[in-house]
Each structure stands twice: as structure tokens, then as C-alpha cells.
Amino acid sequence: MRKDKSGKGGTIINIASIYGYRVDQYVPVYQASKFAVMGFTKSLGNIENFNEFGVRVVAICPGFTETRLVVDPKTVIKDTKFKEFTKKQAWQTVEAVGIAAVEVFETAGSGTAWLIEGAKQIEQIL
């Protein structure tokens, strides 16, 4: 993909999460991994890299989304406080995330990150 290696350039969309920039007491290892995705996006997508390689790197940060991750019993979290917390969140469908991700693809600059939460308008957060 890299232009300096005979590629045509392109776009990488990293999947972070609201937990890539927002912090609470739940799932700390997961939150740490999503902060890493954000740092990776910002560094790899730095304008200097973009100018040299022609590869745009962006991150999306979905909020609570109705996927198998959250309904598969094997992944159900036993922390009852977290379960109660999740019930109060602004859930969205996978389709809403897909539509928003297309908008990110069409508009985002390299090294940026975008909140996609509660099926609302996308919002740049990095």
C-alpha cells in the first residue's frame, strides 16, 4: 500500500472504542489495549508518515454496540456493577456504526479518531 514501495496509498481504519479515551473502573486491561490503539493511530498516522507513505490512518471509537461480543454468553462479564452500568448506556446497532464509519472514511484526516456513540453524528475526539 505504501507509495514509497510502489503502492497506491490507502486508508487504515483502526477499531478503538469509547474506552480508547474515556476511563472508568471496569475492564482495565481492555481499556489499556484501546488506549494503545489510539496512540498507535496517532503515531502511525502522523502527517509526516502520511506525506511520505500516502497511507492515511484513522481510528473509530464506537460506544456500546449490539454485537456478538456483548451477547455471547462466553464473554459475559461477571461484574454485576458493570452489568448494571451497561444497561444505562446509549446502545447502537452495528448498522449505525457502519454508516458512521463510511462518513469517517470520506472525511477524516490522518491521525484522527472519531466517536461513534448512540447512533448520533460522528464527533472528532483526537
Ligand SMILES: NC(=O)C1=CN([C@@H]2O[C@H](COP(=O)(O)OP(=O)(O)OC[C@H]3O[C@@H](n4cnc5c(N)ncnc54)[C@H](O)[C@@H]3O)[C@@H](O)[C@H]2O)C=CC1
Ligand atoms: N461491541 C461493542 O460494544 C464494541 C466493540 N468494539 C470493538 O469492535 C471490535 C469488534 O468487536 P465486536 O464486533 O463487538 O465483536 P465480535 O465478537 O462480534 O467480533 C469479533 C470478531 O473478531 C474475530 N476474532 C477474534 N479473535 C481473532 C483473531 N485472533 N484473529 C482474527 N479474528 C479474530 C471473531 O471471530 C469475531 O468475528 C473489537 O475490536 C471491539 O473491541 C469497540 C467498541 C464497542
Ligand SMILES: CCCCCC(=O)/C=C/[C@H]1C=CC(=O)[C@@H]1CCCCCCC(=O)O
Ligand atoms: C454483561 C456483558 C457486558 C459485555 C460488555 C458490554 O456490554 C459492552 C461493552 C462495550 C462498550 C464499549 C466497548 O468497547 C465494550 C466492549 C467491552 C468488552 C469487554 C471485554 C472485557 C475483557 O475481556 O477484558
